[in-house]
Amino acid sequence: MSSETYDSTSSGFGTPGKVWLGTLVVLVAAGLLAWAYQLSEGLIVTGMNNVFSWGLYIMLFVFFVGLSAGGLIISSVPKFFHSDRYDSFATLGVLLSFASIVVAGLLILPDLGRPLRAVGFLLSPDFRSPMVWDFGIVLVYGLFSAVYLWLLTRRDLAARGSRLAFGVEDTEAGRERDKKLSFWAAAVAIPLAVALHSITGWIFALQIGRGDWFSPLVAPMFIMKALVSGLALLLVVAILADRYTSFELPRSQVTELAKVLGIFVAVHIVYLLAAERLPHAWADSFGFWSITSGFLVGDSIYFWLWTLVGGVIPLALLAVPSLRRRLWAVFTASVFAIVGILFEGVNLIFTGYDQLNIDAAPGVTTGTDYAGFGSDVWATTGSYTPTIVELLISLGLVALGALIVTLGVKYLPMQPSESLSRTSRETPEATGAVADGGTGTDDATESTQ
Template identity: 35%
Template sequence: MFNIRPITILGVEVKLDMLFKGSKQYYGWMAILLLLISSGFYAYYLQLSEGFIVTGSRNVVSWSLYIINFIFFVGLAAGGLIVASSVELFGVKKLEPLLKVGVIQAFVCAVTAMAFVTADLGHPERFYRFFITPNSSSMMFFDFMILGGYTALSGVDLYALLTKRMRWLFPLAVVSLPAAISVHSVTGWVFGLVKSRPSWFSAIMAPLFISSAITSGLALLIIITLVLPKYTNIKFRDPHAIVMTLRKALSIAIPVDLFFLFNEILITVWPYAQKPEHHLGIHFIQHGPYAFSLYGEILLSAVIPFIIVLHPRTKNSIKWIAAASVFVVVGIFLKRIFLIMVGMSISPLGELVVYIPTVLEINVVVGFWAMAVLMFTVMIRIFNMDPVEHQVTAEFSE
């Protein structure tokens, strides 16, 4: 139909023609995504022109669905690069086929996280203020800066992989692992340093965010590993081995995540430790409309998948592991709802408020999700996804 040829930009082969070659399934998929995206952006335009009145947030619950999605995507982004860089740093040779996918996951999720946090701004056009009047005592400022840097870093990482600059990989991994940890720590500190909201004001916030990030990042990688060979021409030589390696990591990440959450809840409910506002937050979640987020999270992101990855009858079954991964991703999303609502629902003057998202707000969120999926689809199609073959430079390689 069109005469589009692959082009090469800065040594990266971009197969633009692949965007227009595909089955009916592929065209249908892209059409649905584009439809969702355009409806999402129209909703976002309405929000910009009418004001945030069209969303469900008000003065008490002033950060809501966008911020929930923001921290969820920062988590997925951090998880992707943590896995990709551990291939280099710890010589996990079995995960090597996932290098490109992991880096693309990190990049796409970081960009989507930035889109979500921009959607939460009343005046996104004043974004340049971050550069001309920064305030270095604000954790939000660091969050923006580090998220931007992280996106750039995953872009460079992808560039190195696509242009086969193997020598770059090890130094990049040395930088990306701490960057992935810090991008999510800083996001945790945005909440953990808020002394006016006692349920957030906790030293466990950053560790909890990181453990959730790693758990959900690993689970998403498992899902991607299993889905890609089905619907694309990307094939992994030994998907079973990849999934089993990721499962082992997951079986460590899940209990750590649960333990951190347990710590956070313990100080709010133990008889002589609980402070009134802190306890009220948990009490409201337990008995209020958000009870599903707390219990759903404990069941879906911790208890059920933990049993699946350890039980001898299920742990070697790809199907069960896939189910566990879906549970983890959904459960971690519920956890993000819990984490935001536990602090947000109580105003500092002691008022309890229930937040219900509006249809328009959900429309924006669905549009941005579709944008993330579209970015991922396009990137794995136009880039050369052949597995990277190289000698792992780390000393403890197999």
């Protein structure tokens, strides 16, 4: 482990850490300027139109809701079953969940065009709309994640004398009481996280006019996406934190969680994908190859980025025991799994709008683009490309989430007060070999199991 970027025991950041923070701040500022420009000019500066009413903002909203829900579920399940085995990951998982839901919630505002429209969800909600339920649960979930994070860290904050403890004292009785409270918090967190992403999935599943979305399997697939992306993000951030901060990564638990990630990816890609696509393929044709190609062959590059990059490659890396014990393999598989889930969202929304539910000429007007052209264009199919404004706003919000995680890892106690024994970690030689590309021997890694 190296602490050259920043060390949570020191008062400040090192030079690389300051560069990282500066980059994030610049991206956040660029996002704010782009949003100010969008507010002054309107949604016309985006690539959305009458055909594509949802674009990059909603796609990323779905993605970050999944990251948040998955992270909270993964962190809460052990606590619900009174196990402290994965406590080293619990606080980090809740921090990632909180940061992700902040990003997801804020992504709603630029998509609305005028932020004050969000007040309508509170003052005059129409409870027949799943949008209202989704907006409400995002607010409740965000507040709960913040309280849950404080519950997991407040005793250690009190031990440090931090003001963030808000008067809580570090006592043995208090720690025992917090363990019981953590169980009840987990009992609330798990169904809340499931409800969060299920309701998001139902927004799509209830669109009867769009055959690609109208399916009872959308919500279960959203939950599986959350588990894959949430666990993958937790592993990626934990490995990076172990490399660049004082966070101590229990190597044997990484291998165990990598197995779980492989199972999640297999269920999501191998089973649920076939379960969703096969009935549609069967209904379209009764020929063997037509049915087979209907659910195995995608209709866009997004499909292959989702299934091949985000499914086959992670499974290949995680299915081999000797690879699963190497950090570089787990890190790579996790990154690819996240990329796959990201492009599943692209496939869901961008291709979902390609075909209009009005297929007769002249179709619908596509409206004007940000340059003022296209007012007389009518079409029965659509196209969408995010503009630089959308990209800058989205990057700014993602940078804000990364900033929350960075400061959280720096200033919050990420692990239980009983520090992990250094003997449970790999030797410096093995660690360095893994960081340099995994040239260390299997024996060095197995010694930590």
